[in-house]
Each structure stands twice: as C-alpha cells, then as structure tokens.
Amino acid sequence: MEFNDYDFFIQHADINLYYATKFKAIDLAFYIVGNDGTDLLLVPDMEKERAVRESRVKEIAGFGDLGYHDLRREFKDSRKAQAEMLIRLLKTHKAKIVAIPTNFPAYLAIPLAQAFDVKVVKSPFLRMRAVKTHEEIEFIKDTSRAVISAFEFALKLLRREKSCDIIREIIENYLYLKGYLANGTIVSSGKLSAIPHASGGVVEDHVVIDVFPKSRRHHYYSDFTRTVVVNRNDKIEEMLEAVIEAQEKAISTIREGITAKDVHYTVCDVLESYGYKTLRQKANEGFIHSTGHGVGLEIHEEPRIFENETVLKAGMVFTVEPGLYYREIGGVRVEDVVVVRKNGYDVITDYPKRIYLKYFLKDA
Structure with missing residues (x-):
C-alpha cells in the first residue's frame, strides 16, 4: 500500500477488511496499516483467538489489550471508548495524517478528525480488488x-x-x-x-x-x-x-x-x-x-x-x-x-x- 498522502489508513469491518486480512468480522473490527510498518488487526476480545487462526495478519490485538474496557467504564459509552482507543493507539505511533474510507462510521470519524488531520478516501483495497488472483x-x-x-x-x-x-x-x-x-x-x-x-x-x-x-x-x-x-x-x-x-x-x-x-x-x-x-x-x-x-x-x-x-x-x-x-x-x-x-x-x-x-x- 502506498502512503503518499497520509501516515495511516484504518479499514473498518466490511468486505474490504475481509479481502485484506481474510478475517470475516462479525462485530466491529479494524485493520490499521501505516507507513511506519504497522500492520495490525484489532478485534473484540472474544474474536481474538479466531482472528489468530483465520487471518493472514501477523499482529493481532483485542480491544482489551488497548485499554478499551477501562475506557468504557470511564466514558460510560462504548462508542466514545472505541474512538478514544483508536486515538490513543494512533498517537503512540505519532500519527498526523489519518485516512479513512468513505463509509467509515461517523461516530468514529468525528472524534478522529478532532485529533488528527483526517482524509476521507476510497479504500485502497477497492483498487486492489479490481484485479483478481x-x-x-x-x-x-x-x-x-x-x-x-x-x-x-x-x-x-x-x-x-x-x-x-x-x-x-x-x-x-x-x-x-x-x-x-x-x-x-x-x-x-x-x-x-x-x-x-x-x-x-x-x-x-x-x-x-x-x-x-x-x-x-x-x-x-x-x-x-x-x-x-x-x-x-x-x-x-x-x-x-x-x-x-x-x-x-x-x-x-x-x-x-x-x-x-x-x-x-x-x-x-x-x-x-x-x-x-x-x-x-x-x-x-x-x-x-x-x-x-x-x-x-x-x-x-x-x-x-x-x-x-x-x-x-x-x-x-x-x-x-x-x-x-x-x-x-x-x-x-x-x-x-x-x-x-x-x-x-x-x-x-x-x-x-x-x-x-x-x-x-x-x-x-
């Protein structure tokens, strides 16, 4: 993947995530790739073992590994906790410009845009999918x-x-x-x-x-x-x-x-x-x-x-x-x-x- 215009790309759970990772997400999940070599599949804790078995991504983390449960208790709102979890993760990687696909959930896109320079782009996996193996x-x-x-x-x-x-x-x-x-x-x-x-x-x-x-x-x-x-x-x-x-x-x-x-x-x-x-x-x-x-x-x-x-x-x-x-x-x-x-x-x-x-x- 090319990173000409952004530092990180976040793909949420849709068919593009399956294409990129071979993990068929049932609940919310994220595939995060970055120009620093980040290649991370982030899934709910109950899905972590299945993701390890099924996906082709080497680095897999559960939400709990990134402090999601503490954030949920703090914010008393699962969606705010998900957004904050992503923001803190990206900040540890010194992200500045973050790209998200056009159908990315608004409840996550808005908080991300308040923390980073967010670009809305066509998922790069769409272009990759056009040519079949x-x-x-x-x-x-x-x-x-x-x-x-x-x-x-x-x-x-x-x-x-x-x-x-x-x-x-x-x-x-x-x-x-x-x-x-x-x-x-x-x-x-x-x-x-x-x-x-x-x-x-x-x-x-x-x-x-x-x-x-x-x-x-x-x-x-x-x-x-x-x-x-x-x-x-x-x-x-x-x-x-x-x-x-x-x-x-x-x-x-x-x-x-x-x-x-x-x-x-x-x-x-x-x-x-x-x-x-x-x-x-x-x-x-x-x-x-x-x-x-x-x-x-x-x-x-x-x-x-x-x-x-x-x-x-x-x-x-x-x-x-x-x-x-x-x-x-x-x-x-x-x-x-x-x-x-x-x-x-x-x-x-x-x-x-x-x-x-x-x-x-x-x-x-």
Missing part, C-alpha cells in the same frame, strides 16, 4: 458453475410453473442447498421485464432470469442472465438477436489495454445500428444502463464498464450485459462474466445465448 478467478468459476446449474434447473421448472415469484423462490432454495446464497434473483416476464431489476408476474412469451449468488464458503459472486423465449414473439426475438450480437461484439474487443468505454460504446454502436435507442443518446427506453460491472466479493465492484476511461488489466473480472427495455413490449438481457487476459478474454459463464424453451424441453 488465480485463486479468486477459480472461486468465481465455482460460483458460476452453480449459477448455470440453477438456471438449467429453472428451465425445467417452466414445464409446470408459470409464477415468476415461485420460480425465483425455488432457484434461491436450490442454490442455498448447494452452498450458495442468492438474494434478489430476477425472474420477470411480459411488460414488467421492461424494468431491468423488476421481478414477478406470470410467465408469458418470454422470461428474463438473472441469478447472482455468492458462495457461502469462499464468499465470491457470479452473475448470469438469459432471456428465455417461451412462445413466438417477433419483437422480443428481434430485440434479443440485437442484444446477443452487441454482447458478442463487445466481448470480442476485450483485452488488456483497452478502456471500459471501448467495450461500452461497442454495445451502443451495434444497438444503434438496428435503430434502438441507448443511454449514449440520453434515451429513457432501449439500452438504459451500463454495459457491466466488476464481480468478486461484491456483486457490484470495480471496474465499471461504462463511459469511463478505466484501462482494462489482465485479471479483471466483470459482466457484459447489454439489454433492451421498452414499456409496451418488455425487456431482454443477456449477461456473462468475463475475465481479461493479456491478449484477449475468457468467458467464465460460457452457455448458449439463444434459448427457446420448446427445443430445450424436447432435448432435455
């Missing part, structure tokens, strides 16, 4: 296999079930029993599918199924969407063909060194060539969202694949998910997770894009 990519592949299995199970459900809500519930239960946690799964049909994140209704001519679970073991996500054609609908099928072409051409451009904007504008170029509107044209129907987002320990993380100049690096993992949405017709979307390589890409969620239910069921 081989192990992380394998974790995402693992969750991707579970997603595709759940999707195929959902297709079989369509033999007998027409309630999108029930299909969604069964998908999430299926994944839970396999060791994955899915919340907010999208199963939508008809005109409701014109709202990208809407779910529910009754299966009509097509159904959009968007599944994005995480592993309960290693905590990494995947994200996968297919639009299933149930009955013949020319407008939906025309939209779907344009989206598939846009996605395939966008993916074909991916390699280290191009920008996120290059990928996004490829999608816009294809869809606009078919006469569909895009967000680039300030449209409120058509392609109305970004092309994709990073996937890892969170379902939305860096990089963002939109109108930005982020340069793609080998090891970045993100979705490519163009869609078209028209209130009087409905919506379609196709989504895959892609990993950037030096000279190209790999599609982690490799699966057929054109799914006509009657042919799938005939072959099943």
